[in-house]
Amino acid sequence: MRAKAPSIYGSEQAAGSAANTPARTFSIGSHVLTASKAVPGLHLVATPIGNLGDITLRALETLAGVDIIACEDTRITRRLTERYGISAELKPYHEHNAALARPKIMERLAQGASIALVSDAGTPLISDPGFKLVREVCAAGHAVIALPGPSSVLAALAVAALPTNRFFFEGFLPPREAARRARLTELARIEATLVMFESGNRVQDTLADLGAIMGDRDAAICREMTKLHEDIRRAPLSQLAQAADALETRGEFVLVIGPPADTAAMAGDQLDELLRERLAHDSVKDAVAHAVELSGRPRREIYARALELAKERNKERDPEGGDGQN
Numbered sequence: 001m002r003a004k005a006p007s008i009y010g011s012e013q014a015a016g017s018a019a020n021t022p023a024r025t026f027s028i029g030s031h032v033l034t035a036s037k038a039v040p041g042l043h044l045v046a047t048p049i050g051n052l053g054d055i056t057l058r059a060l061e062t063l064a065g066v067d068i069i070a071c072e073d074t075r076i077t078r079r080l081t082e083r084y085g086i087s088a089e090l091k092p093y094h095e096h097n098a099a100l101a102r103p104k105i106m107e108r109l110a111q112g113a114s115i116a117l118v119s120d121a122g123t124p125l126i127s128d129p130g131f132k133l134v135r136e137v138c139a140a141g142h143a144v145i146a147l148p149g150p151s152s153v154l155a156a157l158a159v160a161a162l163p164t165n166r167f168f169f170e171g172f173l174p175p176r177e178a179a180r181r182a183r184l185t186e187l188a189r190i191e192a193t194l195v196m197f198e199s200g201n202r203v204q205d206t207l208a209d210l211g212a213i214m215g216d217r218d219a220a221i222c223r224e225m226t227k228l229h230e231d232i233r234r235a236p237l238s239q240l241a242q243a244a245d246a247l248e249t250r251g252e253f254v255l256v257i258g259p260p261a262d263t264a265a266m267a268g269d270q271l272d273e274l275l276r277e278r279l280a281h282d283s284v285k286d287a288v289a290h291a292v293e294l295s296g297r298p299r300r301e302i303y304a305r306a307l308e309l310a311k312e313r314n315k316e317r318d319p320e321g322g323d324g325q326n
Helices: 012-016 057-065 074-083 098-110 130-139 152-159 177-187 203-214 237-242 268-279 284-295 299-317
Strands: 025-028 031-034 041-045 068-071 089-092 114-118 144-147 167-172 193-198 218-223 231-236 253-257
Touching (some): 041 057, 041 098, 041 130, 057 114, 057 144, 068 074, 074 089, 098 130, 152 218, 203 218, 203 237, 203 253, 218 237, 231 237, 268 299, 284 299
Parallel strands (some): 041 114, 041 144, 068 114, 167 193
Antiparallel strands (some): 025 031, 193 253
16 A cells, blocks of 8 residues: 655654654865754744855754755755755745645644745845745744845845935835836835845836936946846936946846935934934933934934033023032
């Protein structure tokens, strides 16, 4: 009689048998290292966005130590596991099978399994279906452990040479022109640096729309981040839009757009007004932290100004204090 085929995520009994348990090791160059069994729960593991050398040591040990690695595309994740000699079992979890795979993952977690969730590249849950799984795992009372690491959003923001004190991540824009332009009009009102993804077959149209709607804001096109043919272009949006026809469209794109010119750095009188308002209720430290977040100005400058305003406020409260007169 033929044995019944296991479900997509198997069972704890099957996975726990000696015959089916892979070696918990990983390799770096010629060095083979032993990994401890990962603690039960869901491990959110950030993986390289291009350069496989960007993986962290903690991520390698966790991927080698879990019972299962749930990934968007097993072929892509296998390149990483083969590079580092990891033999943990790979199982698909993506937007097309999530409804079926999620209950199986929950069943395994209830049995005490340790499962890693990875995306094809970068940090899980950023523009992928992982948040639904995390929500259910948390609701069921299982542990969720985040392993920070590569992120195309933060990598692009760091190299764009644009204000980073406030940023808004949009993800992918609508594919249809009318919806895309409507959404860009809404985004143009946000007083922060904008970060968005775009595909190669739409990036030229998107740049044209950005130039028409957001004008001469400074921006950066980040293509193939951390990969062999990485390309970063910085210029006003109008210039990037004009040169879009000559843009190499193969690869992955992250677009970073600076805030409106009049909100990139708060004017001095506005800063004073903001600080006076906060100092009326908060400490200098808290007032400065709030002003740094909103103003786009350097912390050192804001701190010095906050001290001056705090002294003025104290003199207004006690005009005779400290002058030596009775």
